[in-house]
Amino acid sequence: MKFVAFERAKQGTGASRRLRITGKTPGIVYGGSGEPQMIELDHNALWHAIKKEAFHSTVLDMELNGQTSKVLLRNVQMHPFKQLVLHIDFQRVDANTKLHMKVPLHFTGAEESQAVKLESCVLNHVISELEVSCLPGDLPEFIGVDLSGLKKGLSLHVNDIKLPKGVTVVTHGKENPVVVSVVMVAGAEEAAPEEAAAPAATADAAAAPAAAKAPAAAAKAPAAKK
Structure with missing residues (x-):
């Protein structure tokens, strides 16, 4: 510009x-x-x-x-x-001197990820920009991040991001910080136990009439002759 x-x-x-x-x-x-x-x-x-x-x-x-x-x-x-x-x-800016600059992250592929599409999770963007070190000629306008491979229980870290040539990340002592975390939706967590309990409840309901019929059958049976 x-x-x-x-x-x-x-x-x-x-x-x-x-x-x-x-x-x-x-x-x-x-x-x-x-x-x-x-x-x-x-x-x-x-x-x-x-x-x-x-x-x-x-x-x-x-x-x-x-x-x-x-x-x-x-x-x-x-x-x-x-x-x-x-x-x-x-x-x-000196063309031969490295600079430190914050570069925005552009996220793609979230809706196609297994975490969102199949596992009812949401993606929490912990970091929206990265501080990088590079020569002025290598400074990118933004860094693209593909989220399509995320699954439940996984998180995307800085080391998982593919950086442009000549660009390194400055983390200020933090070791491989989280960029995007996968969070399970509260309603989805409760649905699983309810679904598991449903078959058991159906089985108990089917067994109850059978148990009720057993005493009645015993009462109708004739007494054994001496």
């Missing part, structure tokens, strides 16, 4: 407030070999951009003073209740 930024000459709370009144959003770009630089962006264009997933998880092309550089979105400060971006931060 590409966006256009402009140099921002004035700083401070008052200057930023006046900038927002004119439909602009103050920001900063830092990192790399250059000094931090104050910038401003068109608010309407920025508002539509931040609604796109790729704007948050991919390397962006920033055009500034006629030159294009690679940056990553690092922080967005929103107004507490207005649809207003108050401030935005970008980090310059």
Whole structure:
């Protein structure tokens, strides 16, 4: 994705407030070999951009003073209740330096899995994004996760996910965390004992009339002659 930024000459709370009144959003770009630089962006264009997933998880092309550089979105400060971006931060990207970035997970195949289709289970998404380490050129927009192989009693872990080439997961010391867990529906758990009890109840009901007839037959039988 590409966006256009402009140099921002004035700083401070008052200057930023006046900038927002004119439909602009103050920001900063830092990192790399250059000094931090104050910038401003068109608010309407920025508002539509931040609604796109790729704007948050991919390397962006920033055009500034006629030159294009690679940056990553690092922080967005929103107004507490207005649809207003108050401030935005970008980090310059070096093509030869690995970066850490959170990448969203796109799940597919849940409805085709045995757990959902045949075993009345639901899938609980424990993690919706992964922090990865890679070169900027290898950074994926998202990571696809296939859930079609899940069964009752199984869970999907980080090590089960097929990662794009050059991408490694950063787990911060956690060993193979759970991404998706399979949960049995409460109603399905109760149905199994009830179904098992039904044949036994039917057998008892069939035996009861037979037992009741036995004493009656004995009473009607004639007494044995001496």
